[in-house]
Amino acid sequence: MRGAQPLPPLAVQIPLTDAPRGRERRPRLYALDGIRLLAALLVALHHFAGTDRVDRPGNLIWDRPVSEIMPTVFHVATYGWIGVEIFFVISGFVICMSCWGRTPRQFFVSRVIRLYPAYWFAVLFTTAVLAAVPGVWERLRARDVLLNLTMLQSGSGVRSVDGVYWTLWSELRFYLLFLLVVATGLTYRKVVLFCCVWGAAAMLAPVSRLPLLDLVANPEGAWYFIAGLALYLMHRFGQDLLLWGILGMAWLMGQRELGIRVDEVEHVSSWRGAVLIFTAFLLLMVAVALGHTDRVRWRWLVTAGSLTYPLYLMHYAAGTAIISRLHDDMDARLLVAAVIAGFLVLSWAVHRFVERPLAGVVKRGLETAFSRARAGGQGACAETAPGRGQAWGRGVRAGRSRRCVMGPVPSMADAEAFRMRTHVARAAVRTLLI
Numbered sequence: 001m002r003g004a005q006p007l008p009p010l011a012v013q014i015p016l017t018d019a020p021r022g023r024e025r026r027p028r029l030y031a032l033d034g035i036r037l038l039a040a041l042l043v044a045l046h047h048f049a050g051t052d053r054v055d056r057p058g059n060l061i062w063d064r065p066v067s068e069i070m071p072t073v074f075h076v077a078t079y080g081w082i083g084v085e086i087f088f089v090i091s092g093f094v095i096c097m098s099c100w101g102r103t104p105r106q107f108f109v110s111r112v113i114r115l116y117p118a119y120w121f122a123v124l125f126t127t128a129v130l131a132a133v134p135g136v137w138e139r140l141r142a143r144d145v146l147l148n149l150t151m152l153q154s155g156s157g158v159r160s161v162d163g164v165y166w167t168l169w170s171e172l173r174f175y176l177l178f179l180l181v182v183a184t185g186l187t188y189r190k191v192v193l194f195c196c197v198w199g200a201a202a203m204l205a206p207v208s209r210l211p212l213l214d215l216v217a218n219p220e221g222a223w224y225f226i227a228g229l230a231l232y233l234m235h236r237f238g239q240d241l242l243l244w245g246i247l248g249m250a251w252l253m254g255q256r257e258l259g260i261r262v263d264e265v266e267h268v269s270s271w272r273g274a275v276l277i278f279t280a281f282l283l284l285m286v287a288v289a290l291g292h293t294d295r296v297r298w299r300w301l302v303t304a305g306s307l308t309y310p311l312y313l314m315h316y317a318a319g320t321a322i323i324s325r326l327h328d329d330m331d332a333r334l335l336v337a338a339v340i341a342g343f344l345v346l347s348w349a350v351h352r353f354v355e356r357p358l359a360g361v362v363k364r365g366l367e368t369a370f371s372r373a374r375a376g377g378q379g380a381c382a383e384t385a386p387g388r389g390q391a392w393g394r395g396v397r398a399g400r401s402r403r404c405v406m407g408p409v410p411s412m413a414d415a416e417a418f419r420m421r422t423h424v425a426r427a428a429v430r431t432l433l434i
Contacts, residue, residue, distance in 0.1 A: 031293035033305025035284065036090055039083035040308040041340065043164075044315045048323060048336050050077025052267045060136045061320045062327050069332045078269040081261070082277050084167055085224050085254070087312075089285060091171060092228020093235075095178060096191060100236070104183045109366045111175055114309075115151065115168070117358035121350055122313035123148050126162050129318040136321045162317040170221040177216070188237055195226045195246050203253070223253040227282065235289040251282060303348070310347035310355070319343060 053059055054066045055074065067074040099107050127145050130137050140148070140161060147153050148161045154169035181194045202222035205214040227250035230243050258278060259271045287293055319339050326335055 027294065028302070029288060029293070030298060030301045031288050031296045032090060032094065033301040034296070034298075035086065035281075035288075036308040037301075037304040039086040039090070040311045042080035042083035042086075043312060044080075044319070044340050044343070045073075045077045045336070046080025046083070047164075047316045048077070048319060048339065049073050049332075050080050050268065054320075055268060061324050062332070066332075073333060073336070078266070079273055079277055081266055081269075082258075082274055082281075085258070085278060086281050087167065088170065088221050088224035089228040089231070089282070091174070092225035093232045093285070093289075094228075095175070096186070096229050096232040097235070099178070099182050100186050102182065104179055105370050107175075107179060107182045109363055109370075112366065113359040113363050115171075117355045117362065118310045118350055119151060119168070119313060120149055120358075121354045122310065123161050125314055126318050129321055130161075133321040133325055136324045137317050162313070164312060164316045170218055173216065173218050174221070174225050188233060191229055191233060192242060192246070195229055198222055199226055199246075199249065199253075220257060223250045223257065226250050227254065228285075231285050231289040234286070235291075239290065247282070247286075251279070254278065306351045306355075307344055307347040310350040311343055314346065314350075315340070315343045 048054070049066050049070065050073075054061050057065055059065075062069060098110065102110070123145065127140070130139055140159060144153070144158050145161060147156060147158050148165070151165075151168055151172065153160055154166065160166065177198065178194070181190050184190060198217065199222065201213065201217040202219040205217040205219045208214070227247055230246040230250065234243050234247075255271075255275045255278070258274045262269055262271050262274055322339060323335060330338070
Protein backbone atom coordinates (compact mmCIF):
# COMPACT_ATOMS: atom_id res chain seq x y z
CA MET A 1 0.00 0.00 0.00
CA ARG A 2 1.27 3.45 -0.86
CA GLY A 3 2.36 5.67 2.02
CA ALA A 4 1.48 3.08 4.67
CA GLN A 5 3.32 3.10 7.98
CA PRO A 6 4.01 -0.04 9.99
CA LEU A 7 1.81 -0.48 13.03
CA PRO A 8 3.61 0.62 16.20
CA PRO A 9 3.83 -1.84 19.08
CA LEU A 10 0.76 -1.45 21.24
CA ALA A 11 2.84 -0.63 24.29
CA VAL A 12 4.66 2.21 22.53
CA GLN A 13 3.11 5.63 22.10
CA ILE A 14 3.99 8.06 19.37
CA PRO A 15 5.53 11.11 21.08
CA LEU A 16 3.73 14.39 20.64
CA THR A 17 5.35 17.80 20.41
CA ASP A 18 4.20 21.24 19.41
CA ALA A 19 6.88 21.42 16.74
CA PRO A 20 5.88 20.77 13.13
CA ARG A 21 8.69 18.24 12.82
CA GLY A 22 6.69 16.06 15.21
CA ARG A 23 4.18 15.40 12.44
CA GLU A 24 4.89 13.72 9.16
CA ARG A 25 4.08 15.73 6.06
CA ARG A 26 1.60 13.68 4.04
CA PRO A 27 0.39 14.54 0.53
CA ARG A 28 -2.95 16.32 0.23
CA LEU A 29 -5.87 14.04 -0.58
CA TYR A 30 -7.41 15.97 -3.46
CA ALA A 31 -10.08 13.31 -3.95
CA LEU A 32 -11.55 14.19 -0.54
CA ASP A 33 -12.12 17.76 -1.68
CA GLY A 34 -14.01 16.51 -4.71
CA ILE A 35 -16.14 14.15 -2.62
CA ARG A 36 -16.99 16.95 -0.21
CA LEU A 37 -18.16 19.20 -3.03
CA LEU A 38 -20.23 16.39 -4.54
CA ALA A 39 -21.86 15.75 -1.15
CA ALA A 40 -22.71 19.44 -0.72
CA LEU A 41 -24.24 19.61 -4.20
CA LEU A 42 -26.33 16.51 -3.48
CA VAL A 43 -27.67 18.07 -0.28
CA ALA A 44 -28.50 21.36 -2.05
CA LEU A 45 -30.28 19.54 -4.89
CA HIS A 46 -32.23 17.50 -2.36
CA HIS A 47 -33.40 20.56 -0.45
CA PHE A 48 -34.46 22.40 -3.58
CA ALA A 49 -36.11 19.55 -5.49
CA GLY A 50 -36.21 16.31 -3.52
CA THR A 51 -37.74 16.67 -0.06
CA ASP A 52 -41.15 15.55 1.09
CA ARG A 53 -42.04 19.17 1.74
CA VAL A 54 -41.49 20.37 -1.84
CA ASP A 55 -43.54 17.45 -3.18
CA ARG A 56 -46.71 18.39 -1.31
CA PRO A 57 -49.59 20.11 -3.11
CA GLY A 58 -49.63 23.85 -2.46
CA ASN A 59 -46.21 23.90 -0.80
CA LEU A 60 -44.78 27.36 -0.17
CA ILE A 61 -41.66 26.81 -2.29
CA TRP A 62 -42.93 25.52 -5.66
CA ASP A 63 -46.69 25.89 -5.09
CA ARG A 64 -47.27 22.37 -6.46
CA PRO A 65 -45.56 18.95 -6.18
CA VAL A 66 -42.08 19.14 -7.64
CA SER A 67 -42.48 15.55 -8.91
CA GLU A 68 -45.01 16.97 -11.38
CA ILE A 69 -42.77 19.85 -12.43
CA MET A 70 -39.52 17.89 -13.02
CA PRO A 71 -40.05 14.18 -12.24
CA THR A 72 -36.60 12.99 -13.30
CA VAL A 73 -34.77 15.57 -11.20
CA PHE A 74 -37.05 14.79 -8.26
CA HIS A 75 -36.30 11.05 -8.30
CA VAL A 76 -32.55 11.76 -8.30
CA ALA A 77 -32.78 14.51 -5.69
CA THR A 78 -34.73 12.35 -3.23
CA TYR A 79 -31.45 10.62 -2.32
CA GLY A 80 -29.39 13.79 -1.91
CA TRP A 81 -29.82 13.77 1.87
CA ILE A 82 -27.19 11.01 2.04
CA GLY A 83 -24.66 13.78 1.49
CA VAL A 84 -24.98 14.57 5.21
CA GLU A 85 -23.89 11.05 6.19
CA ILE A 86 -21.04 11.40 3.71
CA PHE A 87 -20.01 14.61 5.47
CA PHE A 88 -19.92 12.81 8.81
CA VAL A 89 -17.64 10.04 7.49
CA ILE A 90 -15.30 12.57 5.89
CA SER A 91 -15.30 14.58 9.11
CA GLY A 92 -14.14 11.56 11.12
CA PHE A 93 -11.35 10.95 8.60
CA VAL A 94 -10.20 14.58 8.34
CA ILE A 95 -10.39 15.38 12.07
CA CYS A 96 -8.25 12.39 12.95
CA MET A 97 -5.78 13.27 10.20
CA SER A 98 -5.50 16.95 11.12
CA CYS A 99 -5.21 16.29 14.88
CA TRP A 100 -2.45 13.70 14.71
CA GLY A 101 0.56 15.13 16.55
CA ARG A 102 -1.32 18.19 17.75
CA THR A 103 -2.06 19.44 21.24
CA PRO A 104 -5.58 20.06 22.57
CA ARG A 105 -4.91 23.79 22.26
CA GLN A 106 -4.06 23.44 18.58
CA PHE A 107 -7.11 21.23 18.05
CA PHE A 108 -9.39 23.79 19.70
CA VAL A 109 -7.98 26.73 17.73
CA SER A 110 -8.19 24.85 14.43
CA ARG A 111 -11.85 23.96 15.01
CA VAL A 112 -12.84 27.48 16.03
CA ILE A 113 -11.26 29.16 13.02
CA ARG A 114 -12.66 26.50 10.69
CA LEU A 115 -16.25 26.57 11.93
CA TYR A 116 -17.12 30.01 13.21
CA PRO A 117 -16.18 32.71 10.65
CA ALA A 118 -18.30 31.29 7.82
CA TYR A 119 -21.02 30.29 10.28
CA TRP A 120 -21.34 33.82 11.69
CA PHE A 121 -21.72 35.20 8.18
CA ALA A 122 -24.26 32.51 7.27
CA VAL A 123 -26.44 33.28 10.30
CA LEU A 124 -26.52 36.99 9.50
CA PHE A 125 -26.95 36.42 5.75
CA THR A 126 -29.83 33.97 6.16
CA THR A 127 -31.55 36.22 8.70
CA ALA A 128 -31.35 39.14 6.25
CA VAL A 129 -32.69 37.09 3.33
CA LEU A 130 -35.62 35.74 5.34
CA ALA A 131 -36.45 39.29 6.42
CA ALA A 132 -36.36 40.46 2.80
CA VAL A 133 -38.26 37.44 1.43
CA PRO A 134 -40.85 36.46 4.05
CA GLY A 135 -43.56 33.86 3.74
CA VAL A 136 -41.63 30.59 3.48
CA TRP A 137 -39.83 30.34 6.80
CA GLU A 138 -40.75 31.76 10.16
CA ARG A 139 -38.40 34.46 11.37
CA LEU A 140 -36.74 34.05 14.74
CA ARG A 141 -36.73 36.62 17.51
CA ALA A 142 -33.61 38.76 17.78
CA ARG A 143 -32.57 37.02 21.00
CA ASP A 144 -32.72 33.62 19.29
CA VAL A 145 -30.73 34.85 16.29
CA LEU A 146 -28.05 36.13 18.65
CA LEU A 147 -27.97 32.81 20.47
CA ASN A 148 -27.50 31.09 17.11
CA LEU A 149 -24.16 32.87 16.79
CA THR A 150 -22.83 30.61 19.56
CA MET A 151 -23.64 27.46 17.53
CA LEU A 152 -25.04 26.04 20.79
CA GLN A 153 -28.72 26.77 20.19
CA SER A 154 -29.63 23.09 19.86
CA GLY A 155 -28.33 22.43 23.35
CA SER A 156 -30.48 25.29 24.63
CA GLY A 157 -33.65 24.10 22.92
CA VAL A 158 -33.74 27.09 20.55
CA ARG A 159 -34.61 26.70 16.87
CA SER A 160 -31.81 27.30 14.36
CA VAL A 161 -31.87 30.14 11.84
CA ASP A 162 -31.47 27.46 9.14
CA GLY A 163 -32.53 23.86 9.60
CA VAL A 164 -29.25 22.49 8.24
CA TYR A 165 -27.43 23.62 11.37
CA TRP A 166 -28.55 20.45 13.17
CA THR A 167 -25.50 18.67 11.76
CA LEU A 168 -23.19 21.14 13.52
CA TRP A 169 -24.59 19.98 16.86
CA SER A 170 -23.50 16.42 15.96
CA GLU A 171 -20.10 17.69 14.88
CA LEU A 172 -19.57 19.63 18.12
CA ARG A 173 -20.36 16.57 20.24
CA PHE A 174 -17.91 14.50 18.20
CA TYR A 175 -15.19 17.13 18.67
CA LEU A 176 -15.77 17.23 22.42
CA LEU A 177 -15.45 13.46 22.72
CA PHE A 178 -12.44 13.23 20.45
CA LEU A 179 -10.73 16.04 22.35
CA LEU A 180 -10.37 13.61 25.25
CA VAL A 181 -8.27 11.33 23.07
CA VAL A 182 -6.28 14.23 21.60
CA ALA A 183 -5.43 15.35 25.14
CA THR A 184 -3.77 11.99 25.88
CA GLY A 185 -1.90 11.84 22.56
CA LEU A 186 -3.26 10.10 19.47
CA THR A 187 -2.03 6.57 18.81
CA TYR A 188 -3.38 3.63 16.83
CA ARG A 189 -4.42 1.84 19.99
CA LYS A 190 -6.16 4.84 21.56
CA VAL A 191 -8.19 5.67 18.46
CA VAL A 192 -9.26 2.03 18.07
CA LEU A 193 -10.27 1.93 21.73
CA PHE A 194 -12.18 5.18 21.30
CA CYS A 195 -14.09 3.73 18.34
CA CYS A 196 -15.02 0.63 20.33
CA VAL A 197 -16.11 2.50 23.47
CA TRP A 198 -18.07 5.12 21.55
CA GLY A 199 -19.70 2.47 19.40
CA ALA A 200 -20.77 0.50 22.48
CA ALA A 201 -22.23 3.65 24.04
CA ALA A 202 -24.09 4.46 20.82
CA MET A 203 -25.61 0.96 20.78
CA LEU A 204 -26.71 1.17 24.41
CA ALA A 205 -28.03 4.72 24.32
CA PRO A 206 -31.40 4.04 22.59
CA VAL A 207 -32.38 1.29 25.06
CA SER A 208 -30.88 2.85 28.18
CA ARG A 209 -33.50 5.60 28.36
CA LEU A 210 -30.82 7.88 29.75
CA PRO A 211 -31.10 11.30 28.06
CA LEU A 212 -27.54 12.25 28.98
CA LEU A 213 -26.08 9.09 27.44
CA ASP A 214 -28.15 9.62 24.31
CA LEU A 215 -26.94 13.21 24.10
CA VAL A 216 -23.27 12.33 24.49
CA ALA A 217 -23.20 9.08 22.49
CA ASN A 218 -25.13 10.60 19.55
CA PRO A 219 -26.38 7.24 18.18
CA GLU A 220 -27.79 8.89 15.02
CA GLY A 221 -24.36 10.00 13.83
CA ALA A 222 -21.76 8.10 15.84
CA TRP A 223 -21.20 5.24 13.41
CA TYR A 224 -20.51 7.52 10.48
CA PHE A 225 -17.79 9.33 12.42
CA ILE A 226 -16.40 5.99 13.59
CA ALA A 227 -16.23 4.80 9.98
CA GLY A 228 -14.16 7.88 9.13
CA LEU A 229 -11.78 7.27 12.02
CA ALA A 230 -11.24 3.64 10.97
CA LEU A 231 -10.62 4.71 7.38
CA TYR A 232 -7.96 7.18 8.47
CA LEU A 233 -6.19 4.52 10.52
CA MET A 234 -6.15 2.39 7.35
CA HIS A 235 -4.67 5.33 5.49
CA ARG A 236 -1.97 6.00 8.08
CA PHE A 237 -1.02 2.50 9.25
CA GLY A 238 -2.38 0.15 6.61
CA GLN A 239 -5.36 -2.18 6.65
CA ASP A 240 -5.83 -4.98 9.15
CA LEU A 241 -8.66 -7.25 10.27
CA LEU A 242 -9.53 -5.10 13.29
CA LEU A 243 -10.02 -1.96 11.21
CA TRP A 244 -12.07 -3.87 8.63
CA GLY A 245 -14.18 -5.17 11.52
CA ILE A 246 -14.83 -1.64 12.82
CA LEU A 247 -15.68 -0.43 9.32
CA GLY A 248 -17.99 -3.40 8.77
CA MET A 249 -19.77 -2.73 12.06
CA ALA A 250 -20.12 0.93 11.11
CA TRP A 251 -21.72 -0.10 7.79
CA LEU A 252 -24.14 -2.48 9.50
CA MET A 253 -25.20 0.08 12.08
CA GLY A 254 -25.22 2.84 9.49
CA GLN A 255 -27.60 1.03 7.16
CA ARG A 256 -30.05 0.75 10.05
CA GLU A 257 -29.82 4.47 10.72
CA LEU A 258 -30.42 5.11 7.02
CA GLY A 259 -33.59 3.05 7.21
CA ILE A 260 -34.79 4.95 10.25
CA ARG A 261 -34.23 8.25 8.50
CA VAL A 262 -36.07 7.08 5.37
CA ASP A 263 -39.07 5.96 7.43
CA GLU A 264 -39.25 8.81 9.94
CA VAL A 265 -37.83 11.87 8.20
CA GLU A 266 -37.45 11.67 4.43
CA HIS A 267 -40.43 9.55 3.25
CA VAL A 268 -39.48 10.06 -0.42
CA SER A 269 -36.63 7.58 -1.00
CA SER A 270 -36.10 3.86 -0.46
CA TRP A 271 -33.88 2.04 2.01
CA ARG A 272 -32.31 -0.09 -0.75
CA GLY A 273 -31.34 2.91 -2.84
CA ALA A 274 -29.93 4.74 0.18
CA VAL A 275 -27.85 1.75 1.26
CA LEU A 276 -26.56 1.24 -2.28
CA ILE A 277 -25.38 4.85 -2.53
CA PHE A 278 -23.85 4.79 0.95
CA THR A 279 -22.03 1.54 0.22
CA ALA A 280 -20.61 2.92 -3.02
CA PHE A 281 -19.39 5.97 -1.14
CA LEU A 282 -17.70 3.86 1.56
CA LEU A 283 -15.93 1.83 -1.11
CA LEU A 284 -14.72 5.09 -2.65
CA MET A 285 -13.44 6.19 0.74
CA VAL A 286 -11.63 2.86 1.12
CA ALA A 287 -9.93 3.58 -2.21
CA VAL A 288 -8.88 7.00 -0.90
CA ALA A 289 -7.62 5.50 2.37
CA LEU A 290 -5.55 2.84 0.62
CA GLY A 291 -3.93 5.33 -1.74
CA HIS A 292 -5.68 4.33 -4.97
CA THR A 293 -6.71 7.94 -5.66
CA ASP A 294 -3.32 9.52 -5.00
CA ARG A 295 -2.91 10.23 -8.70
CA VAL A 296 -5.79 12.70 -8.53
CA ARG A 297 -3.95 16.01 -8.13
CA TRP A 298 -6.22 18.56 -9.78
CA ARG A 299 -5.51 21.89 -8.14
CA TRP A 300 -9.03 23.18 -8.70
CA LEU A 301 -10.30 20.58 -6.25
CA VAL A 302 -8.69 22.52 -3.40
CA THR A 303 -10.86 25.53 -4.26
CA ALA A 304 -13.86 23.27 -4.73
CA GLY A 305 -13.37 21.78 -1.30
CA SER A 306 -13.19 25.22 0.31
CA LEU A 307 -16.67 26.06 -1.03
CA THR A 308 -18.48 23.14 0.59
CA TYR A 309 -18.88 24.51 4.12
CA PRO A 310 -20.20 27.99 3.19
CA LEU A 311 -22.43 26.42 0.51
CA TYR A 312 -23.91 24.00 3.00
CA LEU A 313 -24.55 26.69 5.61
CA MET A 314 -26.22 29.22 3.31
CA HIS A 315 -28.16 27.33 0.65
CA TYR A 316 -31.27 25.92 2.30
CA ALA A 317 -33.49 28.57 3.89
CA ALA A 318 -32.25 31.42 1.71
CA GLY A 319 -32.29 29.33 -1.47
CA THR A 320 -35.83 28.01 -1.02
CA ALA A 321 -37.04 31.53 -0.20
CA ILE A 322 -35.54 32.79 -3.46
CA ILE A 323 -37.08 29.91 -5.43
CA SER A 324 -40.51 30.71 -3.97
CA ARG A 325 -40.33 34.15 -5.60
CA LEU A 326 -38.92 33.11 -8.99
CA HIS A 327 -40.51 29.73 -9.78
CA ASP A 328 -43.17 31.32 -11.99
CA ASP A 329 -40.64 33.34 -14.01
CA MET A 330 -38.09 30.66 -14.99
CA ASP A 331 -37.91 27.06 -16.07
CA ALA A 332 -37.70 24.95 -12.91
CA ARG A 333 -34.54 23.08 -13.91
CA LEU A 334 -32.81 26.27 -14.96
CA LEU A 335 -33.89 27.96 -11.74
CA VAL A 336 -32.43 25.21 -9.55
CA ALA A 337 -29.17 25.27 -11.53
CA ALA A 338 -28.98 29.07 -11.33
CA VAL A 339 -29.61 29.18 -7.59
CA ILE A 340 -26.97 26.53 -6.92
CA ALA A 341 -24.48 28.33 -9.19
CA GLY A 342 -25.21 31.61 -7.42
CA PHE A 343 -24.56 30.08 -4.04
CA LEU A 344 -21.31 28.57 -5.29
CA VAL A 345 -20.13 32.04 -6.31
CA LEU A 346 -21.25 33.46 -2.97
CA SER A 347 -19.47 30.63 -1.16
CA TRP A 348 -16.23 31.48 -2.94
CA ALA A 349 -16.62 35.13 -1.91
CA VAL A 350 -17.30 34.13 1.71
CA HIS A 351 -14.24 31.89 1.75
CA ARG A 352 -12.03 34.53 0.17
CA PHE A 353 -13.19 37.67 1.95
CA VAL A 354 -14.68 36.40 5.23
CA GLU A 355 -13.26 33.02 6.23
CA ARG A 356 -9.61 33.56 5.42
CA PRO A 357 -9.14 37.08 6.85
CA LEU A 358 -11.27 36.49 9.93
CA ALA A 359 -9.70 33.10 10.62
CA GLY A 360 -6.28 34.74 10.77
CA VAL A 361 -7.46 37.38 13.23
CA VAL A 362 -9.21 34.85 15.48
CA LYS A 363 -6.23 32.49 15.38
CA ARG A 364 -3.76 35.17 16.44
CA GLY A 365 -6.05 36.31 19.23
CA LEU A 366 -6.59 32.80 20.58
CA GLU A 367 -2.91 31.91 20.41
CA THR A 368 -2.01 35.09 22.31
CA ALA A 369 -4.63 34.31 24.95
CA PHE A 370 -3.44 30.72 25.36
CA SER A 371 0.19 31.86 25.58
CA ARG A 372 -0.67 34.19 28.42
CA ALA A 373 -2.71 31.54 30.18
CA ARG A 374 0.16 29.07 29.88
CA ALA A 375 2.56 31.65 31.35
CA GLY A 376 0.31 32.02 34.38
CA GLY A 377 -0.66 35.59 33.53
CA GLN A 378 2.90 37.00 33.48
CA GLY A 379 3.04 39.93 31.13
CA ALA A 380 -0.73 40.10 30.99
CA CYS A 381 -0.94 41.57 34.50
CA ALA A 382 1.85 42.79 36.74
CA GLU A 383 1.77 43.69 40.42
CA THR A 384 3.91 46.29 42.13
CA ALA A 385 4.50 46.79 45.83
CA PRO A 386 6.02 49.67 47.87
CA GLY A 387 9.74 49.84 47.54
CA ARG A 388 9.93 47.24 44.79
CA GLY A 389 10.21 49.65 41.89
CA GLN A 390 8.21 49.78 38.71
CA ALA A 391 6.45 46.91 36.99
CA TRP A 392 8.18 46.82 33.62
CA GLY A 393 8.93 50.51 33.70
CA ARG A 394 5.39 51.78 34.40
CA GLY A 395 4.53 50.84 37.98
CA VAL A 396 3.34 52.90 40.91
CA ARG A 397 5.40 54.52 43.63
CA ALA A 398 3.18 53.80 46.60
CA GLY A 399 0.70 51.12 47.54
CA ARG A 400 0.02 47.87 45.66
CA SER A 401 -1.72 47.95 42.30
CA ARG A 402 -2.47 45.59 39.44
CA ARG A 403 -1.93 46.73 35.88
CA CYS A 404 -2.73 44.74 32.74
CA VAL A 405 -0.07 45.00 30.07
CA MET A 406 -0.73 44.37 26.40
CA GLY A 407 1.96 42.91 24.23
CA PRO A 408 4.30 39.92 24.26
CA VAL A 409 4.63 37.96 27.48
CA PRO A 410 8.13 38.51 28.96
CA SER A 411 10.12 35.41 29.81
CA MET A 412 11.52 34.62 33.26
CA ALA A 413 15.03 35.36 32.00
CA ASP A 414 13.91 38.81 30.87
CA ALA A 415 12.33 39.47 34.26
CA GLU A 416 15.47 38.42 36.13
CA ALA A 417 17.67 40.57 33.88
CA PHE A 418 15.41 43.57 34.47
CA ARG A 419 15.60 43.10 38.25
CA MET A 420 19.41 42.85 38.11
CA ARG A 421 19.67 46.05 36.07
CA THR A 422 17.37 47.84 38.52
CA HIS A 423 19.44 46.63 41.49
CA VAL A 424 22.71 47.82 39.91
CA ALA A 425 21.21 51.21 39.06
CA ARG A 426 19.97 51.74 42.60
CA ALA A 427 23.36 50.76 44.05
CA ALA A 428 25.06 53.28 41.76
CA VAL A 429 22.66 56.05 42.82
CA ARG A 430 23.26 55.34 46.52
CA THR A 431 27.05 55.42 45.97
CA LEU A 432 26.84 58.81 44.25
CA LEU A 433 24.67 60.24 47.03
CA ILE A 434 27.10 59.06 49.71
